[in-house]
Amino acid sequence: MKKMSFTQAVDDALAQAMAKDPQIIVFGEDIPLLRRELLVRFGPQRVRGTPISESAFVGAAVTAAMAGLRPVVELYMVDFLGVCLDALLNHAAKVEAFSGGKWSVPLVVRAPCGGGYGDGGQHEQSLWGWLAHIPGLTVVVPATPADAGGLFLTALQHEGPVVFLEHKLLSESWLEFLGSGGRQTVQYNVPEAGARGEVPQIWKPLPLGQAIERRPGGDVMIVSAAVGVHRALEAAESLEQQGISAGVLDLRSVSPLDTTALRAAAQNTGRLCVVDEDYEGFGLSGEVAAVVLEAGIPVQFSRVCTQSTIPYARHLEDQVLPNRERIVAAVQNMMS
Amino acid sequence: MPPDLWQLYSLMFKCRRFEEAVAKLWHDGLISGEMHLGTGEEAIVAGVVSLLQEGDALALDHRGTAALLVRGVDPVLLVRELLGYPEGLCGGRGGHMHLFSQPHLAVSSGIVGASGPAATGFGLAAQYQNPGAVAVAFFGEGAMNQGMLLESLNLAAVWQLPVIFVCKNDGWAITSTDGSMTAGDLNERARGLGVPVIEIDGRDVSDVWQAAQTALERARSGQGPTFLHARCVHFEAHFLGFQLLRMVRHPLREMPRVAVPLTHAILKKDGEPFRIRLAGLRKVLAAVWRTVRDPRRGLAHDPLWRTRRLLRADLSRLQAMENDLTREVDHIIASALVGVPS
């Protein structure tokens, strides 16, 4: 087995697909340098830089996809979707429905997301629940390099629009670009197993909407995505020492949501704790509760999410983002 | 009336020392996340902001720390904000890209182009409730490709709002050069949206000050917006620790980190023919080369150096002033670091 870092895995899966399918093109701001390894292999026609004009280039990616290309459009950070949401909300997500199912948008929007390195709440949001709220969008949020590469391949083959989110704390290359490369004096709480791990020799697509149990547990199932999965695993270790058997379910995609796995977990343990780095209100955590309650499964429920604008200061940020202590406390509270 | 060069130089000098101190704090790991300095654009900042009065508003981008210093925000509060202290300007919650000061009607945003609508709204409020007041937007040339900024130019023009749009054109947006990403001409673009243009040498503080004076008079007297187009250089490139600049400054350490995977990629089996790969490689090398060779990073393009030349006749006064300002900034940093009330 070979090992790769998270972003390396995504780029590797992308390169494998680009080598097979000449319709895949990649564009976004500074992409010629940020994806320079793709540029020197696939050339400037297929790996392009854009002006800082998200409304134009994300909007253009939608119809380019409809015309037969397979665009991968990159945003500097998912937060900046704010300036071009229309392209996804009102166009990419709607075409298939409006065309009576006759036309689709095979587009991948790739964007870094998430916090934990002190940039503040305009650059560190997760937004996957907010995006998954929109019918017609697929939202993928991997937690390991192997999943990142496999699911990226899936995203490329998918016939509809996919938002592929890459948590910056898992991405060695984003952290290096955003500042740690220029100094050795800062430390981030990077989950090792998420940042670097074993990957297959050849990438194969992984199924969408299929959660994976990262750790079995009989008393409670902690449900999460991206960095939250690793925080949940840390919490489960601590809980074990207290005699509580906590499992961890990694959703891998927020839309489609693996409702079968969620219901099974609720049925088996009777307790769910959702750890969601996205905002608490009106989001993934509430959706998980609804999915289980609609199935008539009685369940004890708790959630550890981001409740407010993410503050800039690292010590404040650490309290606002889900962490081991908060997860442990939430589970203990359910058990008492 | 000519500008008071001594006063403008002292503002620029203070900004430079302040930002150099900020850079040190960042390198020491005391400032988290990204850090965009404005070293090199001091003439624009001092030339424009020193002319603002009570009631005027300021909309900044991700590079606005020095502008707030010139605007009169308590520098100790600024440093404490960057350090993430609860005693900072925004309680440690904003950081350098999200600095707010209500008494100064000053806002910042890390969203490229956002200073356009922000200044336009302040301009509307001024026109409606405080005629004679103005709003200033600072942004880079890269932001001129962002829809909301172009829309703001038009809106400010049709409503004849008192807004000065200040484009600090350093020719770079992170790793992209102006020429490769911006079609046409920015002055024509602004004029096409009905906003008069003054093009200035952003390294020349008198030039900036004079142009700003003209634009402010127009705005204050109800004649609408102006586009100030000022060319400048950013000595630290996009942000501290910027990869391209690191490669130039520490080639032995940084080059292999980039070159090895790049060589690997170019030799990979499947992909486009070699001719096309070479075109890709040429693009990467060109960006590195442009960074290495950026002629504007030389001393002659430093707005401080250029102004200092004009004041050198009175060297003892100049040095005394510089020493005082250096001590003042040292004192600011020291008080910010130690004097934190709990």
Ligand SMILES: Cc1ncc(C[n+]2csc(CCOP(=O)(O)OP(=O)(O)O)c2C)c(N)n1
């Ligand atoms: C809407 C949006 N897109 C992209 C970014 C990422 N980004 C931050 S600064 C920057 C470049 C800005 O260039 P310019 O406006 O020329 O200002 P400069 O940094 O050169 O001062 C980019 C692309 C962002 N912050 N916001």
